[in-house]
Amino acid sequence: MLSLRSVTKRYGALTALDGVSLDIARGEFFGLLGPNGAGKSTLMALAAGLRSPDAGTLTLDGGVVTPADPRTRTSLGLVPQSIALYEELSADQNLRIFGALYGLRGAQLRRRIDEALAAVQLTDRRRDPVKTFSGGMQRRLNLVAALLHQPKLLLCDEPTVGVDPQSRNAIFDYLTALNRAGLTIIYSTHYMEEATRLCSRIGIIDHGRIPALGTLDELLTRLPFEEEISFPATPETAPLAALLGADGTLVSADGRHRFQPRADFRLSAFYTRAEALGLPPRLFTAARPTLEAVFLHLTGRNLRE
Amino acid sequence: MRVILTLVRKDIANFLRNRAAVGLTFFVPVALIYIFGWVFGLHQKDTGPTGIRLAVVNASTNPAAQKLVDALATETAFHVITTRELPDHTTRPLAEADLRPLIHDGKFRFAVVIPADVVRTDGIGLHLKILSDPRNEIETQMVNGLLQKAIFSHVPELLGQSLQARARGFLGEARSDQFNRSLARAITTAFGGDPATVQREIEAGGLGLGTLAQPAPAPSAAPPAPPAPAQAKGATPVQAPSAAADFLSRLVKIDQEQVVGKDVRSPLATQLVGGWAIMFLLFAVSASSAAFFDEKSSGLFQRLLAAPVTRAQLLWSRFVYGVGLGLVQLTTLFTAGRLMYGIDVFGHFGSLMVVCIFAAAACTSFGMFIAAIAPNAQAANGLATFFVMVMSATGGAWYPMSLMPEFMQQVGKLTVVYWSMEGFAQVLWAGRSFRELLPVLGVLAGITAGVMAIAVWRLNHKRMFE
Numbered sequence: 213m214l215s216l217r218s219v220t221k222r223y224g225a226l227t228a229l230d231g232v233s234l235d236i237a238r239g240e241f242f243g244l245l246g247p248n249g250a251g252k253s254t255l256m257a258l259a260a261g262l263r264s265p266d267a268g269t270l271t272l273d274g275g276v277v278t279p280a281d282p283r284t285r286t287s288l289g290l291v292p293q294s295i296a297l298y299e300e301l302s303a304d305q306n307l308r309i310f311g312a313l314y315g316l317r318g319a320q321l322r323r324r325i326d327e328a329l330a331a332v333q334l335t336d337r338r339r340d341p342v343k344t345f346s347g348g349m350q351r352r353l354n355l356v357a358a359l360l361h362q363p364k365l366l367l368c369d370e371p372t373v374g375v376d377p378q379s380r381n382a383i384f385d386y387l388t389a390l391n392r393a394g395l396t397i398i399y400s401t402h403y404m405e406e407a408t409r410l411c412s413r414i415g416i417i418d419h420g421r422i423p424a425l426g427t428l429d430e431l432l433t434r435l436p437f438e439e440e441i442s443f444p445a446t447p448e449t450a451p452l453a454a455l456l457g458a459d460g461t462l463v464s465a466d467g468r469h470r471f472q473p474r475a476d477f478r479l480s481a482f483y484t485r486a487e488a489l490g491l492p493p494r495l496f497t498a499a500r501p502t503l504e505a506v507f508l509h510l511t512g513r514n515l516r517e
Numbered sequence: 518m519r520v521i522l523t524l525v526r527k528d529i530a531n532f533l534r535n536r537a538a539v540g541l542t543f544f545v546p547v548a549l550i551y552i553f554g555w556v557f558g559l560h561q562k563d564t565g566p567t568g569i570r571l572a573v574v575n576a577s578t579n580p581a582a583q584k585l586v587d588a589l590a591t592e593t594a595f596h597v598i599t600t601r602e603l604p605d606h607t608t609r610p611l612a613e614a615d616l617r618p619l620i621h622d623g624k625f626r627f628a629v630v631i632p633a634d635v636v637r638t639d640g641i642g643l644h645l646k647i648l649s650d651p652r653n654e655i656e657t658q659m660v661n662g663l664l665q666k667a668i669f670s671h672v673p674e675l676l677g678q679s680l681q682a683r684a685r686g687f688l689g690e691a692r693s694d695q696f697n698r699s700l701a702r703a704i705t706t707a708f709g710g711d712p713a714t715v716q717r718e719i720e721a722g723g724l725g726l727g728t729l730a731q732p733a734p735a736p737s738a739a740p741p742a743p744p745a746p747a748q749a750k751g752a753t754p755v756q757a758p759s760a761a762a763d764f765l766s767r768l769v770k771i772d773q774e775q776v777v778g779k780d781v782r783s784p785l786a787t788q789l790v791g792g793w794a795i796m797f798l799l800f801a802v803s804a805s806s807a808a809f810f811d812e813k814s815s816g817l818f819q820r821l822l823a824a825p826v827t828r829a830q831l832l833w834s835r836f837v838y839g840v841g842l843g844l845v846q847l848t849t850l851f852t853a854g855r856l857m858y859g860i861d862v863f864g865h866f867g868s869l870m871v872v873c874i875f876a877a878a879a880c881t882s883f884g885m886f887i888a889a890i891a892p893n894a895q896a897a898n899g900l901a902t903f904f905v906m907v908m909s910a911t912g913g914a915w916y917p918m919s920l921m922p923e924f925m926q927q928v929g930k931l932t933v934v935y936w937s938m939e940g941f942a943q944v945l946w947a948g949r950s951f952r953e954l955l956p957v958l959g960v961l962a963g964i965t966a967g968v969m970a971i972a973v974w975r976l977n978h979k980r981m982f983e
Contacts, residue, residue, distance in 0.1 A: 260823040282825035290823035292816035313824040344599070367823075 213238045214259060214365060214395055219268035220436060221420075226240070228254040230420035231268070234245050238256060241391045243411030244400040245503060247513075252291060252400035256369045259398065260290045272365065286314060286346060288365040289358035293373060295350045303334055303353050306342060306362060310369035314361035321341040328356035329381075331386060348379025355383060366390070368399045373404065404503035414503065418511045431506045437499045438476035440505060442493075445469050449474075450490050456482075463508065472505055494508075537895035545903045550909055555925050558861065566659055568923040571595040572627035574611050577635040577945075581678060585631065595663070597623060616648050620776040621947070626650040627660050636678050643676065643769045650777035652946050654785045656917035676769075682718060778835050778946045784859030791941035792914030794850040795876060795934050796905060799845055801878075802839045802884035803901030809835070809981060810894035818982050828982045832973060836881055843877025844870070860945060868944045868951055875961040876937035882968040883933055887976035908932040936960045 214236040217445050221229040244252050257263045261284060263279045265314050269272050270277040275284045297306050307325045314387055316324060329335045332352035334440055336346075340352060368387070372380045387410060401407055405415050407430060415425045424431055437460070443449055443517035445467050452471050456462050459481070473479065479498070486496065507513075532538055566859045575586050590597040600608040601615055616628045628645035647664060651657035685693045702715035702918055778784055812818050821831060851869065854860040862869060887904065893896035910917055912934025929935050940957045944947040976982070 220747075257819070260819070262819055262822050279822070279828070282827055285823060286825050288823070292819045292823075294814075296816035297822040298817070310820070310824070313821065314828055315825075350932060360944035 213274060213354075214398070215239075215271045215457055216259075217269050217271075219255075219258060219265045219270060220271075220370060221251075221258060221263065227420050229258070229265070232269075232420070232422055234425070235423060236365075236396060238396055239391070239394055240396055241387075241410055242396075242398045243407035244398060244417055245345060245402070245407045245415040245507070246400075246417035247402050250402075250417045252402075252417055253369055253419075256290070256367050256398070256400055259365075260288060260367055267453075268464045270475055271479050272486070276302060276493060279417055282449070286361070287363055288367060289361065289363035291355050291358045291366065291368045291371045292367045293371075295347075295354050297342045297350065297354060300341055302339050302341055303329065303345075304338045305355060306353065308329050310357045311360040316361060324350045324360045324362075325443050332382070333364075336375075346376075346379075347374055348376050350375055351375045351379055352386075355386070356418075365394070365396045366396070368397060370400055370402070372401075372403075404507070407505055416507055416510060417508075423510045424506065431503065432501060434506055435509055436474070437477075437501065439479065440470050440477070440501045442468050442497050442499065443472045443495045449491060449495065452486055453477045461508065463505075470505075472501065521852055521970055522666060530706070535895065537893070537899045540896075541899040541902065545899060548903065549906060553910060555922065565592045566656070566663075566917070566919040567921070568596045568926055569594055569660055569919045570598060571629035571658070571660070571664075572611055572619065572625050573596045574613050575599070575631045575714070576627065576633045577631050577670070578633070579678065581944060582631045582635050585668065588670070589629070589664075592667060594659075596923075611647075611735045616753035617776050620648060620650050623650075623943075623947075624718065626652060626656075626777075627664075629664060631868065633891070636682060645941070646772040646774065648774045648776050649748070651775060651784060652778060652942050653788055653917045656919050659917070665771075668771070677719070687877070701911050735969070737805040740763075761775060776949075780948075781861065781946055783858045783860055784946060786854055787860050788941065789943045790850055790854035790860060791938050791945070792909070792934070794847050795880065795937045796848070796914050797881060798846050798877065798880045799841045799905045799908070799934070801842060802881045803887050803897070803905065804884075805836065805839055805842065805870065806881075806884035806888035806896045807891075807897040809888045809976075810891075810897065811960075822982060828977075830869065831982065832885075832976065836878075836885065837968070838883030839884055840874060840877045843880055844873050847873040852969065858954060862945075865944045865948065868949070868954060869941070870938035871951065871958065872944055872961075874913075875965070876940060878965045879933040879937065879961045879968070882965045882972060883951055885976070889972040889979070889981070901925075908934045911935075934960070936964065 214234075216232055216234040219229055219232045220227065230251075232251075232255065244255065245511060246252050250387070250467055254263075258265055259272075259277065261279055261281070264278055264280075269273045272284050272288065277283075277284050298309070301309075307328060308321065311321045311324060319438045325338075326335070329338050332355065334349060337345065337349065342353065345353065351374075353369065355368075358366060371384055378502075384406075387397060387399070399406070399410060411428075413425070413427055414431060416431070424434055438467065443452075445453070450468065452461060453462055453464075456471050460471055463470045463472065471482065483493065483496070486493070519633060542734060571589065571812065573586050575582055577583075580695070586599070589595055599611055601611050601619075602608050613630050613632075616630070620628060626649060629813050630648065632644055632646065635643055635645065645668060647659070647661070663665060674758040681693070684696070697716050697719045698712070700719060701712045704710070705712045715850050781787060790942060812821075816832070822828065841867060848870070850872075852860045855862040883904070885899070887901045891900050911918075911921065911929035912932035913929060914934050918929050918935070921929065936957060940954065940961065943954055
């Protein structure tokens with residue numbers, strides 16, 4: 213559906229996208245996972261036709277996406293990273309404006325607005341100014357404003373930034389339902405949990421490149437280990453942590469160590485060392501690695517950096 | 518106290534971080550004080566009105582009449598025009614018949630006619646005519662004051678001639694000469710001086726005392742001379758003592774003829790409403806254009822441009838909105854002017870709407886220009902305040918432009934305020950037809966096109982829509 217071929221975008225000396233090639237199939241829920249400044253928003257802006265690439269081409273259903281040609285944009289919807297709503301206007305007024313820009317009029321527009329507001333539980337607040345909404349409500353409205361014209365492709369640029377867990381779940385459920393109904397979604401995020409939960413395929417993006425692309429299982433096979441072991445970061449476990457450096461990668465965060473072993477390292481050796489140091493087995497948890505481990509393995513840095 | 522000082526430090530740090538606020542607090546007022554110094558001529562030795570175009574037609578052969586013309590020409594307040602350029606680029610002296618059409622066309626707003634019979638032979642006194650387009654009452658009062666000062670300071674000579682002519686008519690040449698000779702002798706006997714010189718001065722219309730102010734031919738032969746008449750130039754006309762002024766005004770007959778705006782009920786209100794309306798329109802469209810920054814930062818541009826909307830449509834929608842807002846605001850203010858001061862809005866409604874549209878377009882382009890050159894919304898507001906105040910002052914929205922030095926008057930003519938007010942005045946004051954309005958409309962359209970071109974170029978250059 214959406215195809216990028218060797219797309220490069222520069223801002224002065226900064227190369228935001230560096231020869232990215234990518235194909236998004238119809239009906240996919242594609243995740244773009246990367247830290248801030250990786251190039252996610254630039255890719256979204258190019259896909260939305262807001263900017264032109266310096267090199268390469270983007271096509272949507274065979275038509276070249278360019279700022280000069282608004283026709284290709286009728287079949288896509290963009291949920292910007294920020295809350296792009298007129299806050300002095302009511303939810304209803306906002307949706308009327310955005311719907312009208314896509315040519316919706318009269319009864320059709322009213323019906324779509326009713327459906328959209330009902331879908332995100334904002335019907336009873338439809339006449340209130342957006343500025344009186346909570347952050348979560350504004351995010352939900354921000355989302356449905358991009359859906360009134362029933363696009364074929366929805367571009368979500370980190371749509372849950374600053375949202376409370378309840379609203380986040382509501383947004384996830386809504387997006388999942390839309391995808392099941394056939395909507396193609398590209399979802400950019402720096403939360404691996406979101407990508408893991410929502411996306412059928414994930415592209416890892418860093419420094420304007422996509423070093424890995426695939427389903428979650430495919431990405432995890434890029435790791436040299438199948439399980440990682442986590443244990444608390446305490447003075448008691450410090451000697452063990454010091455011993456593990458040469459045998460893999462030790463990631464420390466939130467009061468815990470996560471040991472990701474080298475390809476040829478046997479986990480039995482880990483437990484032997486722990487036992488020798490008098491550490492009980494209950495301290496250790498073996499788990500399937502996460503996308504964060506994949507990102508760390510591929511880029512050498514953490515998603516949160 | 519420590520807490521308060523910490524909080525004060527916080528406020529100072531925040532303030533200094535906000536360059537727009539610092540600029541508005543310190544730079545803008547200093548710049549305005551400097552500019553307004555120029556506006557009011559504080560950088561010059563002489564203050565007061567300058568460069569008011571004044572046509573003078575001298576139909577008299579009397580040398581004193583020419584002296585009056587010369588005196589007007591030396592007034593810094595006036596730019597005296599005595600000739601008219603013909604289509605073949607030659608010039609000829611202005612005639613009274615030229616004045617009315619030229620005043621109507623706005624070539625100048627004041628004219629003095631010194632008729633052939635400036636010194637009346639049928640009685641004692643003088644006869645002058647002033648034609649005017651008193652579009653601006655303040656300016657008109659200033660001009661009248663300055664004209665009266667210049668005329669009255671030359672009246673005694675002309676009045677003397679009038680008396681001489683009248684005396685010759687009654688007494689005959691011989692008796693009149695004898696009277697003048699006797700008077701000259703009596704003056705020189707009492708005050709000293711040369712009797713022949715004093716007699717010549719009396720015959721020329723003087724009182725015979727003027728020559729006594731000159732250095733005496735012999736040391737200590739003459740008493741101290743009386744002070745010469747005041748020759749001050751500038752804003753404040755010399756005020757004669759009221760009794761003398763009354764006396765002179767009875768002897769000097771000045772016909773005032775208003776050429777333009779005879780039927781306008783409230784000329785000052787017409788000027789006032791037009792000036793303030795255009796100033797507040799500039800503020801309104803500037804604030805509206807500063808909203809560009811809010812739409813950019815909130816991601817609304819992204820959302821709008823992700824729809825089938827082009828940048829050009831986005832830009833022109835803002836322009837159309839600005840023009841619409843301006844039209845409604847101007848109409849509202851002129852309607853208020855109608856209700857409060859009786860401005861004849863509806864008598865010229867069509868033409869006024871056309872001027873309002875062109876003025877609103879020019880003001881909107883200015884607002885877009887501010888948004889294009891400012892780095893952020895705060896800076897845009899600061900720049901708008903600065904430019905609107907300067908343009909309003911120099912463009913004549915607050916007071917007559919003739920109060921400013923000529924250089925500043927030329928600067929003022931580069932502003933949208935000046936041309937908008939000119940358009941309003943031509944409609945509401947002069948009652949011009951649509952055809953006659955075309956030059957002003959052309960200038961406003963030119964300003965709009967030029968400023969918009971720069972604004973669009975700058976907005977694209979700074980990637981406002983990305």
